[in-house]
Each structure stands twice: as C-alpha cells, then as structure tokens.
Amino acid sequence: MFDLRPVGYVIGLLVATLGAAMLLPLLVDLAAGNGHWPVFAQSAVITCLAGGLIALACANGVQQGLSLQQTFLLTTGVWVALPVFGALPFAFGATEARAVDAFFEAMSGLTTTGSTVLTGLETLPAGLLLWRGLLQWLGGIGIIVVAMVFLPELRVGGMQIFRAEAFDTMGKILPRAAEIATRISSIYVGLTMLCVLAYVASGMSPFDATVHAMTTIATGGFANYDASFAAFGPATHYWAALFMVLAALPFVRFVQFTAGTARPLLRDSQIHAFLGIAAVLVVLLTAAQALGAGAFTEPALRGALFNGVSIMTGTGYASADYMQWGAFAALLLFFAGLVGGCAGSTSCSVKVFRYQLLFASIRAQLARIHAPHGVFEPRYQGRPVSEDVLNSVMAFFVFFVVTLGVISVALSMTGLDFVTSVSGAAAALANIGPGLGEEIGPTGNFAGLNDTAKWTLAFAMLVGRLELLAVYVIFTLTFWRA
Amino acid sequence: MFDLRPVGYVIGLLVATLGAAMLLPLLVDLAAGNGHWPVFAQSAVITCLAGGLIALACANGVQQGLSLQQTFLLTTGVWVALPVFGALPFAFGATEARAVDAFFEAMSGLTTTGSTVLTGLETLPAGLLLWRGLLQWLGGIGIIVVAMVFLPELRVGGMQIFRAEAFDTMGKILPRAAEIATRISSIYVGLTMLCVLAYVASGMSPFDATVHAMTTIATGGFANYDASFAAFGPATHYWAALFMVLAALPFVRFVQFTAGTARPLLRDSQIHAFLGIAAVLVVLLTAAQALGAGAFTEPALRGALFNGVSIMTGTGYASADYMQWGAFAALLLFFAGLVGGCAGSTSCSVKVFRYQLLFASIRAQLARIHAPHGVFEPRYQGRPVSEDVLNSVMAFFVFFVVTLGVISVALSMTGLDFVTSVSGAAAALANIGPGLGEEIGPTGNFAGLNDTAKWTLAFAMLVGRLELLAVYVIFTLTFWRA
Ligand SMILES: [K+]
Numbered sequence: 001m002f003d004l005r006p007v008g009y010v011i012g013l014l015v016a017t018l019g020a021a022m023l024l025p026l027l028v029d030l031a032a033g034n035g036h037w038p039v040f041a042q043s044a045v046i047t048c049l050a051g052g053l054i055a056l057a058c059a060n061g062v063q064q065g066l067s068l069q070q071t072f073l074l075t076t077g078v079w080v081a082l083p084v085f086g087a088l089p090f091a092f093g094a095t096e097a098r099a100v101d102a103f104f105e106a107m108s109g110l111t112t113t114g115s116t117v118l119t120g121l122e123t124l125p126a127g128l129l130l131w132r133g134l135l136q137w138l139g140g141i142g143i144i145v146v147a148m149v150f151l152p153e154l155r156v157g158g159m160q161i162f163r164a165e166a167f168d169t170m171g172k173i174l175p176r177a178a179e180i181a182t183r184i185s186s187i188y189v190g191l192t193m194l195c196v197l198a199y200v201a202s203g204m205s206p207f208d209a210t211v212h213a214m215t216t217i218a219t220g221g222f223a224n225y226d227a228s229f230a231a232f233g234p235a236t237h238y239w240a241a242l243f244m245v246l247a248a249l250p251f252v253r254f255v256q257f258t259a260g261t262a263r264p265l266l267r268d269s270q271i272h273a274f275l276g277i278a279a280v281l282v283v284l285l286t287a288a289q290a291l292g293a294g295a296f297t298e299p300a301l302r303g304a305l306f307n308g309v310s311i312m313t314g315t316g317y318a319s320a321d322y323m324q325w326g327a328f329a330a331l332l333l334f335f336a337g338l339v340g341g342c343a344g345s346t347s348c349s350v351k352v353f354r355y356q357l358l359f360a361s362i363r364a365q366l367a368r369i370h371a372p373h374g375v376f377e378p379r380y381q382g383r384p385v386s387e388d389v390l391n392s393v394m395a396f397f398v399f400f401v402v403t404l405g406v407i408s409v410a411l412s413m414t415g416l417d418f419v420t421s422v423s424g425a426a427a428a429l430a431n432i433g434p435g436l437g438e439e440i441g442p443t444g445n446f447a448g449l450n451d452t453a454k455w456t457l458a459f460a461m462l463v464g465r466l467e468l469l470a471v472y473v474i475f476t477l478t479f480w481r482a
Numbered sequence: 483m484f485d486l487r488p489v490g491y492v493i494g495l496l497v498a499t500l501g502a503a504m505l506l507p508l509l510v511d512l513a514a515g516n517g518h519w520p521v522f523a524q525s526a527v528i529t530c531l532a533g534g535l536i537a538l539a540c541a542n543g544v545q546q547g548l549s550l551q552q553t554f555l556l557t558t559g560v561w562v563a564l565p566v567f568g569a570l571p572f573a574f575g576a577t578e579a580r581a582v583d584a585f586f587e588a589m590s591g592l593t594t595t596g597s598t599v600l601t602g603l604e605t606l607p608a609g610l611l612l613w614r615g616l617l618q619w620l621g622g623i624g625i626i627v628v629a630m631v632f633l634p635e636l637r638v639g640g641m642q643i644f645r646a647e648a649f650d651t652m653g654k655i656l657p658r659a660a661e662i663a664t665r666i667s668s669i670y671v672g673l674t675m676l677c678v679l680a681y682v683a684s685g686m687s688p689f690d691a692t693v694h695a696m697t698t699i700a701t702g703g704f705a706n707y708d709a710s711f712a713a714f715g716p717a718t719h720y721w722a723a724l725f726m727v728l729a730a731l732p733f734v735r736f737v738q739f740t741a742g743t744a745r746p747l748l749r750d751s752q753i754h755a756f757l758g759i760a761a762v763l764v765v766l767l768t769a770a771q772a773l774g775a776g777a778f779t780e781p782a783l784r785g786a787l788f789n790g791v792s793i794m795t796g797t798g799y800a801s802a803d804y805m806q807w808g809a810f811a812a813l814l815l816f817f818a819g820l821v822g823g824c825a826g827s828t829s830c831s832v833k834v835f836r837y838q839l840l841f842a843s844i845r846a847q848l849a850r851i852h853a854p855h856g857v858f859e860p861r862y863q864g865r866p867v868s869e870d871v872l873n874s875v876m877a878f879f880v881f882f883v884v885t886l887g888v889i890s891v892a893l894s895m896t897g898l899d900f901v902t903s904v905s906g907a908a909a910a911l912a913n914i915g916p917g918l919g920e921e922i923g924p925t926g927n928f929a930g931l932n933d934t935a936k937w938t939l940a941f942a943m944l945v946g947r948l949e950l951l952a953v954y955v956i957f958t959l960t961f962w963r964a
C-alpha cells in the first residue's frame with residue numbers, strides 16, 4: 001500500500017487552519033457579550049491540537065508532490081475530516097446538537113449545500129451564525145481550488161477539459177497551480193466584499209450582510225433567519241440574484257477579466273448557455289405565477305428571478321414558498337437544480353458544460369448516422385473534444401443519475417415519502433439545500449428527519465461535491481493495490 | 483430530397499394488413515351475436531382501402547432496398563400510421579371514443595405500453611377486447627423485428643452491438659434478415675400458444691386466456707378487466723410472471739435454443755443481470771410488505787413477484803394496489819421500470835445491456851484513472867466494445883433522461899401533480915403502462931387526463947418505443963437535406 005503520511009500531513013494542517021478560523025466567531029461572541037465565546041475557545045483548542053498532532057505524526061513522510069492515489073485520498077479525506085471538527089461548535093454551543101445533527105450541519109456547510117437542521121436561527125448567538133457562514137465560505141473557495149487544480153489532474157468527470165485551458169488561456173503567464181489558486185482567491189474575496197457592500201446599501205445590518213455575502217458567493221445558502229431571504233426587502237433580492245449568478249460563473253474568467261482581457265468572459269459558450277437557461281427558467285416561473293394569479297406583478301417576477309437563480313446555481317435561499325406555484329414550477333425548479341452552474345465556480349450539480357459536451361457528442365453522432373462514412377468530431381468552445389473527456393463526462397452523468405436513484409430509494413426506506421425522498425436526494429447530491437414538499441421544501445427544515453436519512457444525505461453531499469468519481473474511486477480494490 | 487414513395491409503399495401494405503387483421507374481431511363479434519361486427523367491417527374496409535391506395539400511389543417508386551433515410555422514415559411512419567387506423571374501431575365502436583382517446587388507446591396498444599383510457603372493460607364487446615390484444619401482439623412482434631433487423635443497421639442506441647451477433651452466433655446459417663424475422667415470429671407464436679394453455683389450465687376462459695396471452699408475450703399489459711389480474715386466481719399470477727420474464731429475454735436466444743444450442747441462452751450475461759435485478763427487486767418488495775404487515779405471507783410474495791416482474795419487464799399488469807406498499811416500494815418499482823428487460827425482446831425502457839455497457843465503460847475508466855498510461859478496453863459478453871457503440875448508448879441514456887424531464891415538465895404544465903407527471907412520463911416513455919399515484923396508478927386510469935396530456939403521452943410512447951433517436955433523427959435538418 002502507498003504512504004498515507006503525506007495525506008495525513010496536509011489534512012492535519014488544514015484541520016489546524018480550521019481551528020484557527022474559529023477565532024473569528026470567538027471574537028464576535030466576545031464582542032457581543034453573549035457569554036458564548038468559550039464554545040469556540042474549546043472547539044479551537046481541540047481542533048488546533050488534533051490537527052497539529054496529525055500533521056506532526058505524519059511529518060516524517062513528507063515528500064515532493066503527491067501520487068494520484070494520495071491526491072484522491074486527500075480530496076475526500078479533507079471533506080470528511082473538516083466537517084468532523086467543524087461540527088464541534090454546534091455540539092458544544094447553544095444549539096446543543098447531537099452528533100448526527102452537528103455533523104450534518106457542518107457537512108452541509110463545507111459542501112456549500114445549505115440544508116439545515118437548526119431552527120430558530122434568529123435566536124442563535126452571532127458567533128454560531130458567523131461560523132455557519134464561514135464553513136460555507138471556506139468550503140466554496142476550497143472546492144474551486146480543487147476543481148481547478150486537482151480534478152483536472154485526476155481526470156474526473158471530464159474536468160480534464162479545463163486542464164490545458166486554465167493554463168493555456170492565461171498565456172503561460174500563470175504556469176503554477178499555486179498562482180492560479182492565489183488569483184482566484186483574490187477574486188473570491190473581492191466578490192464577497194462587493195456583495196457585502198451591496199447588501200448593506202440595500203438595508204441589511206453589517207453582520208447579516210457579511211454572513212449572507214459569504215453564503216451567497218459560496219452558492220451555499222445558509223441564512224441567519226428561518227425565513228431565509230423573505231426576512232429582507234426587495235432590493236436585497238435583486239442584489240442577491242446578481243451575485244448568485246456571478247458566483248456560478250467560471251472564476252478563471254474573472255481572473256482574465258481583471259488581467260485586462262474581457263473577451264474570454266464575454267465569449268464563453270458555457271456562460272451563454274447558463275444565462276440562456278436561467279432566463280428561460282425565470283420567464284417560465286413568472287408565467288406560472290402570473291397564470292395562477294391572473295395578473296403579472298413585480299413580486300412574481302422578483303420571486304421567479306430570485307428563487308429560480310437560487311435553485312439553478314445551487315445556492316438554496318428562498319424568498320417565497322414556491323411550492324405554492326404549482327407542480328409545473330416545482331418540476332422546473334427540480335430540473336433546473338439538476339442543470340447547475342458553470343464548471344470552475346462554487347456551484348455544484350451536473351453543470352452546464354457537461355450537458356454541452358453530451359449534446360455536442362450526440363450532434364456528432366446524428367451526423368454520423370446520416371453519413372456513416374463521414375468523420376464528425378464533437379467540439380466544445382471551438383476545440384475538438386477527446387474521447388477521454390467524453391467518456392469521463394458520460395461516466396459522471398450515469399453515476400449522477402444512478403446515485404440519485406439509489407439515494408432516493410435509501411431515503412424512502414427510512415420512511416420518507418416519494419417527493420421528499422427524490423427531491424431530498426437531488427438537493428443533497430447537487431448541493432442545492434432545500435428540497436420539495438412540506439417537510440424539506442422552502443418553508444421546511446431537515447431537523448425532523450430520522451438519523452439514517454441525515455447520514456445518508458450527508459454522504460450524498462460529500463459525493464456530489466467531489467464530483468462522485470473522486471470519492472467512488474477510493475472504494476475500488478485496485479485503488480488500494482496500487 | 484429523397485424518394486418518399488418506397489416508404490409509402492411499405493406503410494400502405496402494412497396498413498392494409500392491419501385492416502385484414504380486423505377480420506378476426508369481426509368474426510368474434512359475429513360469433514358472439516352482440517351486433518357489434520359492423521364496426522369492424524367498416525373499419526376494415528376503410529383501412530384496407532386507404533392502405534391499398536397508398537401502396538398503389540407509391541408503387542411506381544419501388545426499388546431494391548431502402549436508403550438510410552428511407553428506413554428511418556419507414557420505422558417512425560409505421561408507428562404513426564398504424565395507430566391512426568387502429569384507432570377506428572374505438573371511435574366507431576361501443577366505446578364511442580373521441581379522436582384523442584381512440585388514438586391514445588391504439589398508440590398505447592401498438593407500442594405495447596398498455597395505458598388505457600377505457601373503463602368498464604368487462605362490459606365491452608369481445609371484438610373490441612380482442613382488438614386491443616391484437617394491437618399489442620402485432621406491435622410486439624413488429625418491434626422485435628425492427629430491433630433485430632433495422633435498428634442495428636441504423637446504429638441507433640447501441641443496438642449495432644447486436645448486428646454482428648445476430649448473424650454470427652447463428653453460425654452463418656441464417657444470413658438473411660427475412661429468415662431471422664421468420665424464426666423469431668415462430669418463437670413468438672409458440673410462446674403465445676404455451677401461455678394460452680397455461681392460462682386456460684389455471685382457470686381462465688379460452689377467450690380471456692387468448693387475449694391475455696397476447697398482451698403478456700408482447701409485455702403489453704392490456705387486460706380484459708378494470709381490475710387487471712386481480713380478476714384472476716393465484717395460479718394465473720405465477721404463470722403470468724413466468725411468461726412475462728420469458729417475453730423480456732432476447733428472442734434470438736430462443737431461436738438458438740430451439741436449434742439445439744442451449745449454451746447461448748444459459749451463458750448470456752444480459753439474462754443473468756436481468757434475472758439478478760428482478761430477484762433482488764422481488765425480495766425487497768416482499769420485505770417492504772412483510773415489514774409493513776409484521777408477517778410474511780404468500781400473497782405478499784406473489785404480489786411482489788407478479789407486480790415487480792410486471793413493472794420491470796414493462797408489461798404493466800397489476801394484481802394488487804402497490805401504492806399501499808409505501809414510498810420505498812413505489813420508488814423501487816419506479817426505478818425498476820427505468821431498467822427494463824433485455825434487448826431483442828418486446829420489453830422497452832433503457833434495457834439491461836445498456837447499463838452493462840455503461841458500467842463496463844466506467845470500470846475501464848476507473849482502471850485508467852489508477853494507471854493513466856495503461857490501456858483498458860470495456861468488454862461486453864467477452865468482446866471488446868467499440869467507441870461507436872458506447873457513444874450510441876450514452877446518447878440514448880442522455881436523451882432518455884432529458885426526454886423524461888421534458889415530458890414530465892410538459893405534463894405538469896397541463897395541470898397534473900408532481901408524482902403523476904414524473905411517473906406518467908416514465909410509464910409512457912418506457913412503455914410500462916401504469917404510473918404512480920391515485921389517478922394513473924395501479925387502480926387508476928388515464929381517462930380523466932386532459933387532451934394535451936394524452937397527446938403528450940402518446941408522443942412519449944412512440945419516441946420511447948423506437949429508441950428515441952430513430953424518431954429524433956427525423957427532426958434534424960441534415961436528415962431532409964440528404
Ligand atoms: K447550496
């Protein structure tokens with residue numbers, strides 16, 4: 001078997017970093033004078049100590065670079081280890097959450113899913129609310145880096161198509177992964193700060209603006225109020241919709257844009273397709289409400305825009321009870337969630353580029369059916385697509401659909417009804433957050449589910465966030481034989 | 483544009499043949515003395531005349547063989563033209579069906595879907611019941627011939643993998659398509675006769691036995707009673723389950739078996755996988771009932787066997803209200819229907835071999851992830867699978883899932899609820915018959931749906947029966963430019 005120590009070393013360091021991040025909510029609770037700060041002090045000490053010890057224990061195994069197996073194990077290991085420690089404040093704090101609930105909330109945070117098992121969010125200490133926002137914000141930047149740097153190398157889910165691109169299109173200026181990560185992080189921080197300003201300008205308190213900006217740019221969806229965005233005024237809804245859309249675009253395009261080349265941003269066919277689908281969705285959702293009410297109103301348009309964008313980007317905020325809009329709207333939102341945003345963003349799900357690749361392949365095939373001896377090559381963004389990429393995308397799509405089915409059946413086995421099982425599986429696997437129906441819909445909550453269902457959903461979040469194969473590959477025998 | 487006359491000629495002949503088939507229900511109604519025979523006389527005259535005139539008008543275009551375009555147009559044209567004329571007895575007869583209902587019923591018959599808009603089946607003239615059975619029986623043999631002879635040539639949905647096989651494994655004894663068709667038809671007739679005998683032996687009247695044997699071997703599911711198989715005793719359920727399984731196996735294996743070689747039948751990995759999945763399904767469905775009732779009973783096992791096999795093979799009979807078995811059973815049945823039977827049988831849906839091919843491809847890819855420079859070839863039944871076949875299967879799967887989504891949304895737009903929309907779309911596209919929920923579930927009926935929903939479902943049946951791409955290719959521009 002291969003050496004596990006380099007993996008443990010990095011995980012240890014990241015766990016310790018998470019512990020350090022707990023100092024922020026500690027300070028907030030200290031400033032608020034609510035007496036809740038010792039929770040974060042305890043959690044921070046435990047987390048930093050545990051992380052430090054793991055890193056220390058593995059330090060003698062540090063080497064140059066990671067093997068393929070080590071990289072896979074690291075990716076999944078990080079998203080299992082961090083939620084364990086990220087859960088501590090929920091277990092120790094005012095929420096007094098049981099292990100399953102604390103882990104569910106932390107996994108939901110770090111995978112930017114945004115399903116919550118907590119109620120009465122308004123009454124929670126400020127530190128805990130900030131911690132929820134921080135988990136999503138860190139999870140969001142973490143996943144972009146993984147998607148840009150690791151997944152292309154691992155050739156998972158067709159992400160290798162962005163391998164050459166990320167390096168090429170920056171014109172060899174940014175040859176190293178670390179530099180890409182740094183540039184993207186700056187964009188991430190910059191967008192978050194702009195979002196804070198917009199929210200404050202439209203009436204949120206600085207604290208709410210900060211937490212919600214974090215969960216907006218992470219397309220995470222955790223909110224400080226049980227009512228989600230229904231707690232805020234119309235102006236915030238429009239700003240949130242704008243920033244959710246921005247957060248679902250490929251971040252590498254922003255890097256290029258700030259470097260002075262707007263062309264890649266404006267000419268990206270993935271962005272065009274994403275915006276096109278979102279526009280159609282908003283029009284149809286508005287129509288569904290207008291036909292139901294017999295009149296076209298601004299709240300209907302705003303509700304369609306905000307909630308449509310929220311589900312399609314996988315953010316998961318709600319500003320209205322869209323279960324009241326009828327089965328047509330519910331199904332549209334369900335399938336929009338299975339489309340998702342762009343690759344290289346914080347949004348999850350199948351993602352637009354995979355549908356584009358699948359359809360490009362199908363178009364080439366239809367052409368081949370007409371002219372069996374012709375040569376037709378599927379193309380994406382003007383370049384030919386290799387069989388390797390197409391096969392990866394296909395594997396992703398099949399695994400996604402089959403996993404969705406298996407998770408749905410598993411949930412129904414624990415006693416959930418049809419719609420809750422299917423929409424819950426989709427909401428977790430695509431990291432959206434809310435599902436459909438009374439229980440886990442926009443006005444509901446995951447608190448009432450049984451423990452088995454919660455563990456199942458937490459697993460689905462992990463698998464979905466890491467593009468399925470990056471997790472599944474670890475369960476194969478050949479992986480451990482290498 | 484290409485010559486349409488050869489296509490019209492064959493369609494005309496087939497329409498005339500359908501008209502001739504109306505003489506059977508005519509004779510039955512004449513013998514029953516119910517005064518209903520003129521309906522079939524009128525229908526037969528119109529159908530034979532129309533078919534004859536079409537054939538005559540196109541006769542001067544007859545040529546040797548059909549081009550690719552002509553073959554595509556013929557396949558879809560047949561399954562549009564025959565339902566139009568097959569609908570006449572429902573419009574003229576005791577059912578006095580409106581155009582949409584008559585067409586729905588005939589399309590549901592000829593595609594072997596088995597969804598019905600008729601109620602009070604017990605009270606219908608015998609001729610009409612026989613006509614429903616005949617439509618499914620003819621549709622069933624028609625689709626096997628299309629699947630064995632046409633689709634592999636058209637390279638649709640990965641069926642080309644059976645192209646070499648059908649000819650090869652018969653050891654060059656059967657080089658011509660017509661001979662394959664003849665042999666398979668004999669098996670089809672033979673199985674139907676055995677099924678009639680089994681049903682009569684277990685207590686059905688000869689008439690019921692004949693009609694139900696026809697709809698069993700066609701995995702069609704039309705029944706003579708509103709209660710479906712709940713109208714018959716336990717022994718019929720076991721026999722029906724056996725014959726539904728046989729009808730979902732690749733018919734070419736029976737041809738080889740009757741030619742004296744049992745080995746291909748026994749060693750077919752598609753058959754193994756199909757029987758394995760069906761066994762797991764029956765065990766889980768039995769468990770779902772036993773856990774609910776607190777006891778294991780014969781009716782529970784029989785209900786699980788009969789209804790599980792009925793949905794998985796896409797037959798669509800019901801012997802119990804399986805909506806009462808809970809959400810777990812409902813979801814299991816829903817996904818079992820999306821698996822389907824074996825290729826080269828009368829059953830529809832995605833089919834077992836496509837999942838096998840997709841998973842073989844994924845396995846090869848996982849191996850490639852571990853060892854990026856190794857060469858891993860997906861294999862099926864011991865042979866390497868070409869990229870062409872894999873791409874076709876992938877295209878089929880993507881189109882299937884996307885079409886399922888689009889049809890679901892379209893149905894919800896007409897006012898159907900979530901479960902009815904999704905399960906109705908699946909039931910039509912996979913040619914199963916019944917859906918889930920009150921309205922179109924095992925105890926329900928499609929009569930109450932609005933007309934738009936009925937047309938949409940009829941279209942889904944057609945598209946699903948012809949493996950999607952065979953229909954979609956006609957909507958492409960390049961098709962007509964050839
Ligand atoms: K989310």
Ligand SMILES: [K+]
Nearest residue numbers: 595796797914
């Ligand atoms: K059927």
